[in-house]
Amino acid sequence: MPNWIYPDFEPLPKRPLFLCIISNTDTGKIPGLSAAGTSPELTDYTPGADAELVETNRIITMPELPEAPGGSPTPAIVTKAALNLTGIPSLFVASGLRKKPAVPYAELGGSAGGDIRKGPAVPGARALYENGALLGKKLARLSDCVFIGESIAGGTTTAMAVLWALGYDVNVSSSFQSNPTALKQSVVEEAFSRAGISTGSLKNDPLKAIEQVGDPMMAAALGLMQGLRGCRVVLAGGTQMAAVLALGKSMNIEGDISIATTKYIVEDRTASFKEIVEAAGRSYYYSDPGLQNSKIPPVQIYAQGYVKEGVGMGGAALLAAINGFSQMQLVEETDRVLMTVELPKK
Amino acid sequence: MPNWIYPDFEPLPKRPLFLCIISNTDTGKIPGLSAAGTSPELTDYTPGADAELVETNRIITMPELPEAPGGSPTPAIVTKAALNLTGIPSLFVASGLRKKPAVPYAELGGSAGGDIRKGPAVPGARALYENGALLGKKLARLSDCVFIGESIAGGTTTAMAVLWALGYDVNVSSSFQSNPTALKQSVVEEAFSRAGISTGSLKNDPLKAIEQVGDPMMAAALGLMQGLRGCRVVLAGGTQMAAVLALGKSMNIEGDISIATTKYIVEDRTASFKEIVEAAGRSYYYSDPGLQNSKIPPVQIYAQGYVKEGVGMGGAALLAAINGFSQMQLVEETDRVLMTVELPKK
Numbered sequence: 001m002p003n004w005i006y007p008d009f010e011p012l013p014k015r016p017l018f019l020c021i022i023s024n025t026d027t028g029k030i031p032g033l034s035a036a037g038t039s040p041e042l043t044d045y046t047p048g049a050d051a052e053l054v055e056t057n058r059i060i061t062m063p064e065l066p067e068a069p070g071g072s073p074t075p076a077i078v079t080k081a082a083l084n085l086t087g088i089p090s091l092f093v094a095s096g097l098r099k100k101p102a103v104p105y106a107e108l109g110g111s112a113g114g115d116i117r118k119g120p121a122v123p124g125a126r127a128l129y130e131n132g133a134l135l136g137k138k139l140a141r142l143s144d145c146v147f148i149g150e151s152i153a154g155g156t157t158t159a160m161a162v163l164w165a166l167g168y169d170v171n172v173s174s175s176f177q178s179n180p181t182a183l184k185q186s187v188v189e190e191a192f193s194r195a196g197i198s199t200g201s202l203k204n205d206p207l208k209a210i211e212q213v214g215d216p217m218m219a220a221a222l223g224l225m226q227g228l229r230g231c232r233v234v235l236a237g238g239t240q241m242a243a244v245l246a247l248g249k250s251m252n253i254e255g256d257i258s259i260a261t262t263k264y265i266v267e268d269r270t271a272s273f274k275e276i277v278e279a280a281g282r283s284y285y286y287s288d289p290g291l292q293n294s295k296i297p298p299v300q301i302y303a304q305g306y307v308k309e310g311v312g313m314g315g316a317a318l319l320a321a322i323n324g325f326s327q328m329q330l331v332e333e334t335d336r337v338l339m340t341v342e343l344p345k346k
Numbered sequence: 347m348p349n350w351i352y353p354d355f356e357p358l359p360k361r362p363l364f365l366c367i368i369s370n371t372d373t374g375k376i377p378g379l380s381a382a383g384t385s386p387e388l389t390d391y392t393p394g395a396d397a398e399l400v401e402t403n404r405i406i407t408m409p410e411l412p413e414a415p416g417g418s419p420t421p422a423i424v425t426k427a428a429l430n431l432t433g434i435p436s437l438f439v440a441s442g443l444r445k446k447p448a449v450p451y452a453e454l455g456g457s458a459g460g461d462i463r464k465g466p467a468v469p470g471a472r473a474l475y476e477n478g479a480l481l482g483k484k485l486a487r488l489s490d491c492v493f494i495g496e497s498i499a500g501g502t503t504t505a506m507a508v509l510w511a512l513g514y515d516v517n518v519s520s521s522f523q524s525n526p527t528a529l530k531q532s533v534v535e536e537a538f539s540r541a542g543i544s545t546g547s548l549k550n551d552p553l554k555a556i557e558q559v560g561d562p563m564m565a566a567a568l569g570l571m572q573g574l575r576g577c578r579v580v581l582a583g584g585t586q587m588a589a590v591l592a593l594g595k596s597m598n599i600e601g602d603i604s605i606a607t608t609k610y611i612v613e614d615r616t617a618s619f620k621e622i623v624e625a626a627g628r629s630y631y632y633s634d635p636g637l638q639n640s641k642i643p644p645v646q647i648y649a650q651g652y653v654k655e656g657v658g659m660g661g662a663a664l665l666a667a668i669n670g671f672s673q674m675q676l677v678e679e680t681d682r683v684l685m686t687v688e689l690p691k692k
Contacts, residue, residue: 015488055480089484100453102473104481107446107453127448134401135450138435142361142488 002321005287009260009322013145013232016319018083018090019224020054020149020236020312022047022105023217024098025113027121028154032183042066043153044112048101050076050151050311051092054083055103058342062099065343068307071298073338075310078289079149081333082316086323093135093224095128096216108132108223113215116161116191125211125219132223139224140231147260147319148224149236149312152217159243161188161213166246167200168279170272172239173308179270188213206250222247225257232256234285236315238265238308239273245280262314263288264305287317290327295335348667351633355606355668359491359578362665364429364436365570366400366495366582366658368393368451369563370444371459373467374500378529388412389499390458394447396422396497396657397438400429401449404688408445411689414653417644419684421656424635425495427679428662432669439481439570441474442562454478454569459561462507462537471557471565478569485570486577493606493665494570495582495658498563505589507534507559512592513546514625516618518585519654525616534559552596568593575601580631582661584611584654585619591626608660609634610651633663636673640681 024047027033029040042062049062053076059065066074083090094100096110108131113121122128139146156172163170171181192198195212202209210218221244225233235241238261245259259282265273266286277284292303302308320330370393373379375386388408395408399422405411412420429436440446442456454477459467468474485492506518517527538544541558548555556564567590571579581587584607591605605628611619612632623630638649648654666676 017488087487089487091484094453100455102455104452104454104477106450107440108450109446109448131450138437141433141435142363 004290004327005285005318005321007285009285009318012322015143016088016145016147017139017143018088018147018312018316019093020090020151021093021095021217021220022051023096023113023152023215025121025152025154025158025215026115027113027158027215028152030115030187032180033154033157033187045099046153047097047151048099050074051101051105052103053077053341054080054090054311057337057340059344060102063344065341072301072306073298075307075313077337078313078334079311079316080337081330082320084337085320085325085329085333088319093220095220096122106135108135108220110216116158116213117187117194120212121158122211122214122216122219125207128216128219129207129223132220133227136224136227140228143231145232145234146228147234147236147312147315148221149315150217150221150240151311152215155215155217155240157184157187158213158215159240160184161191162209162218163243163246163276164188164199165197165202165209165213166206166250167203168246168276169199170276171270173265173268173271173273181270203250206247218244218247222251225253229255234315235259236312237261239271239276242273242276245282246276249280258283258285260285260315260318262286262309264302264308265314268305268308285318287314287321288327289313289317290331293328293331296338299334299338350636350673351631351664351667353631355631355664358668361489362434362491362493363485363489364434364493364658364662365439366436366497367439367441367563367566368397369442369459369498369561371467371498371500371504371561372461373459373504373561374498376461376533378526379500379503379533390445392499393443393497394445396420397447397451398449399423399687400426400436400657403683403686405690406448409690411687418647418652419644421653421659423683424659424680425657425662426683427676428666431666431671431675431679434665439566441566442468452481454481454566456562462504462559463533463540466558467504468557468560468562468565471553471560474562474565475553475569478566479573482570482573486574489577491578491580492574493580493582493658493661494567495661496563496567496586497657498561501561501563501586503530503533504559504561505586506530507537508555508564509589509592509622510534510545511543511548511555511559512552512596513549514592514622515545516622517616519611519614519617519619527616549596552593564590564593568597571599571603578602580661581605582658583607585617585622588619588622591628592622595626604629604631606631606661606664608632608655610648610654611660614651614654631664633660633667634673635659635663636677639674639677642681642684645680645684
């Protein structure tokens with residue numbers, strides 16, 4: 001057993017597939033909420049740029065590398081490094097995505113999510129769920145173990161909103177080192193008041209929770225989980241994916257479903273990752289990407305709690321570990337990816 | 347061996363995948379050329395509607411069922427029937443597609459192909475080829491046998507143009523019973539004069555042939571073939587897919603590549619299907635869908651040479667055969683699909 005993942009992940013998948021759902025939500029543009037993209041305007045481009053980085057190591061449709069405040073680069077570099085090492089195929093899945101990447105991806109349709117304070121966030125949640133299920137059913141015929149990550153700026157606030165609507169009294173993580181919990185709470189309270197819902201009032205109506213206060217990533221993830229029954233499913237992410245586990249429980253989705261994340265999320269005291277996963281009745285895995293050993297300072301500070309998760313980095317790192325790569329190999333490949341990524345010419 | 351496919355198809359694929367490339371080309375809007383879509387305007391919607399039919403048995407984004415003149419329904423009904431029987435997963439792949447379907451599909455990007463008489467038809471051919479190769483490489487990790495069909499109205503004319511540019515002195519099939527060969531030839535001659543090319547002048551430059559006088563389907567198919575090396579690849583179609591074989595030969599793409607079509611294409615005396623496939627050094631399979639036994643007259647007339655191919659129907663029928671279904675089961679399921687397809691409310 002590799003010594004940088006916990007607990008052991010068995011059996012070894014034969015034909016693993018790494019999916020990553022890419023979506024936009026206007027909730028992510030509320031100033032101060034999300035750390036993905038250096039300005040609210042650029043957050044629309046972040047998921048597509050993450051896809052471009054992972055698929056080709058080039059940024060094509062965004063003017064710069066997606067960054068968090070503090071200057072840390074997108075966690076897509078860790079995901080890319082893990083997929084480079086293992087050769088595991090990836091497929092990005094657009095769900096309510098405004099700015100499309102210039103690389104191949106699967107399209108589920110839908111519009112970007114709205115600001116949850118102002119109106120129903122995902123009116124087309126059911127259609128996205130159904131398209132996700134349709135795609136999941138096909139992929140279950142081809143793969144025996146599907147990882148599902150996400151890239152959606154502002155997704156932790158909609159995760160908090162959905163968890164509260166389902167009756168979970170919990171906090172969520174942040175890509176900031178210092179979690180803007182109070183701001184998130186006030187956004188969620190405003191959304192609840194607008195939608196006329198209260199804590200736990202949608203615990204038996206997960207699709208309505210997404211429709212009112214969620215985001216398009218959740219609808220796609222829930223549909224994929226449903227369609228992938230019979231196949232092992234590992235959600236790859238922090239509290240956002242834990243919220244999807246909670247949605248799945250509310251919908252009685254059965255199957256071999258778990259979640260994989262980073263040590264940084266598991267150790268985040270401002271968030272309730274373990275509590276949510278346990279309440280949803282699922283098990284979790286985590287990897288320690290060891291990024292303090294990076295030679296690049298903005299990558300080193302991941303280990304101090306910046307960024308923490310995203311683009312399924314924790315799950316991708318786990319895949320590297322179970323395929324026999326060392327923590328140091330992942331760190332070195334992550335540095336190499338960042339040093340060689342091609343940016344648009346200015 | 348099933349008695350309605352020729353020759354035997356062995357070994358039986360373990361994890362087959364049925365792809366279908368959907369594209370638009372303005373060459374298909376030249377009046378009199380294509381039989382896909384009842385009017386030139388509607389041809390833009392035909393590929394997406396084919397995807398919707400196969401994925402959900404509903405037409406969502408087009409006002410009516412795609413039809414050929416003479417009233418025959420789209421060959422997608424046969425493909426859908428075969429995939430229903432076998433449970434083989436399908437994935438539609440958009441390449442230069444103007445009107446997107448409302449079901450999940452893979453997006454390779456690109457613009458619709460131009461009218462080959464008026465300017466370079468696919469200026470983005472290389473990017474589509476590269477995206478196709480990227481997707482193909484992933485799918486080769488998941489499937490052991492990938493079928494690749496197409497739905498692109500007007501595709502036989504661009505096939506003829508590309509074949510001539512590669513030096514093949516041949517004719518192509520038509521979805522009309524009576525092949526408008528003279529019109530196709532005059533379109534191709536006009537395109538060659540516009541582009542300054544002559545028969546065989548691009549025989550060592552297949553991407554330039556696509557760029558100048560081809561269509562976006564070809565660029566995607568060629569890229570997929572390249573990316574899928576190591577996996578068995580079966581092109582599913584008539585002379586359009588035979589042209590892709592010819593492009594693959596010109597590009598020295600190696601691997602276990604063959605083509606599957608219908609009896610109606612193999613028996614088409616106005617076209618040179620067998621000649622092209624043999625010159626490309628590949629083998630072909632064909633199935634006899636037996637549609638004369640349909641209870642629905644517009645389906646029966648397929649057997650008289652209307653429609654002939656499209657949406658990979660010949661390859662899909664072959665998959666039904668090798669999975670133990672009888673010709674009559676396929677015919678009955680085709681009739682059932684057509685009788686139950688849901689159309690948009692007027």
